[in-house]
Amino acid sequence: MKKVLFVCSQNRLRSPTAEQVFSTRRDLEVASAGTNHDADVPLTSELVAWADLIFVMEREHRNKLQRRFGKHLKSARLVCLDIPDDYDFMDPVLVRLLESKVTRHLP
Template sequence: MSRHVLFLCSQNRLRSPTAEQVFADWPGIETASAGLLADADELLGPELLEWADLVFVMERAHRTRLSARFAPWLNGKRVVCLDIPDDYDYMDPALVELLKRKVSPHLR
C-alpha cells in the first residue's frame, strides 16, 4: 500500500512542487503538493489533507497557518516542518539536495 505524502508551501510554485517531483518516483509513495495562500497555483483544501498520511511544510509559519485553518482535518496526522526558506527556484539542485536530506529519513 502506498503512503500519501503531501508537501506544502505558500504559493505552490517553487518548493512544494519541487518536493512533489523529487519524491514522485520513490517506491511505495504517492506525492502531491499545494499552497496555503489564496493565490497559490494549487490551493490546499480539506480533501487533500484527508488523502495525506504525512504532511511536510517548508516553514514554521506554514505549520501555524495550517493548524489555524485546517485543524479538524489534521487529527492524528504527522506534520513535519523542513525549515526550508523561500530562497530557491523550481528544481534548483541545491533545493533538491536539501529536500532529499531532510525528507528521506521520514519516508523510511
C-alpha cells in the same frame, strides 16, 4: 502506500520541486499545495485529510495549516523542514536539501 503532501506558500517552487523529486518512489503517493489563496494549487481540507504525512517548508505554513485545517489533520504527521523561500523550481541545492531532510521521515 504512504500519502505525502508537500506545502509551501504559492505552490510554485519548493513544494512542486518536492513533489517531483519524490514522485518516482513506488511506495509513495505525493501531492503539493500552497497555503495562500492564490496558490497554483491551494491547500484544501480534502488534501489535508488525504495525507498520512505532511511536510511544510516553514513554521508559518505549519501555523496556517493547523489554524485553518486542524480538524482535518486526523492522524497525519506534520513535519516542518525549515526551508526558506530562497530557491527556484528544481534548484539543485533545493533538491539536495529536500532529499536530506525528507528522506529521514519516510519509510
